[in-house]
Amino acid sequence: MFTNNISQIRKAKGLSQTDLAEAIGTTLNNMGKLERGDRRLHQDWIEKIANALSVEPHVLITPHHGSANNVGAIKQDRAELEHGSRDDPEELEIQQWDIAYGMGAGGYVDIPVTGETYRFSESWIRQFTRAPASKLFFATGTGDSMSPTILDSDIVLIDTSEHEVRMADRIWAAAYGQAGIIKRLRPMPNGSVKILSDNQNVAPETAYDGELHVVGRVVAIVRKM
Template identity: 50%
Template sequence: MLMLELDALDPDAVAEKLPITATRLRDRLLETGMTQEELAIAVDATQGAISQIYTGMTRRSRLLPAIATALAVNLDWLVGTSDQKIDMFDADGKDISEDDLALIRAGRSQKRLSNPAQLETPQTIITVANSNEASVPPAAEEDEDDEIVEVKEIDLRFGMGGGGYLEVPVKKKPRKFTRGWLRLFTNAPHTRIFIAQGIGDSMAPTIMNADMVIIDTSENEVQFGDQIWAAAYGQTGVIKRLRPLPDGGVKILSDNPLVEAETAYDGELHVLGKVVAVIRRMAG
């Protein structure tokens, strides 16, 4: 069983960079000397919720505005849409709001920053995709479609632990596919793709026992309801439909009507990736 860092999810990609929000959260915590536990208390959240942002497993969170306020830094820098970092204090050492900062930047406020020189840093605006997370520059073009690449296989018969790391049980011998075939289902790099074999009938008839599924770990944020994901829940690897709830929880749904739905809250569910294909042997 391999211990894989959440932002990498593959031993060949352990050095891959964390999302910019996670990187900047780490930097600001070091600057302020605040711990994750103290930050969780300050924003009225669980330490598990902070850990998910810290490890890069959650890139977009309703907690980010409150986290920026607690760390006294501008939100657009924290989420990666600007390179201009501002300490959110005025010249008298009092906290300033995002609205105050906007007025100061526009020259329409009598307030002054505690460190006015920070406004002299060019405010590089980074193009965003979908939400708060800065878009990732496109990767260099990969080799031809007929190139053979290796894809690791997860063994869902073993549990997958949660927390800052996932214990992802990977089989020793990888599977081999052509890039072109994988691109029929996802454009993710092959190092971010796993395959797994479905176990049991909880997702029947969509996924039957022993069906093979392809998992894209470059997609690991549940933004739309009822899509199928591979995840760790209760130390167990699962393949389920996930539905975000207004209270911050996630409903775990099975296609088999005989299997009851469950609800996970902060720190209980760790998403590995999105199921992008099901491969089934024809009967007969």
């Protein structure tokens, strides 16, 4: 009963599917599903896509010609398009970096590093961050310097849209020299950054200009039970 016009409008605007996916904060795979109708097109997606394409939301989904007489069917189809089923939760695809961030001596890091892709409930991810999936990565911590907050082999969710240390003592993933670290960072008045561990037996360190590269903020910790 309804026609999905997203692909047609996107192409008319001279945008690739990748361009539109980045503009609305989703993956290329999910963007394809939204255009094909394989993923529920709820109101939030409609508004995001409309804003990205600079069009009114109602032009993205239009009735087929000749369907105006079946008002009940139109209302039902639109409800399914916008709200979907309770059993069809939105998912985000997030990469897991193939690297271990050291929480002790540190591990060698060469950025960027990519790994496998995993799917997670969007509602679960949004408890921790509103960043697009393309800015989120999972990585594994090693060592015990962040114990008891983060244990050896815990998986952390890193939000790379946050890379400026403006608030003291949050946990960050960073490159310190040639080592990947997960530590609390505290900006100091002289421009240096103090590197802190939650394990009281590990002494703090101080990074000066050019020694520390912040990758992103640790926004969640996943622990195997």
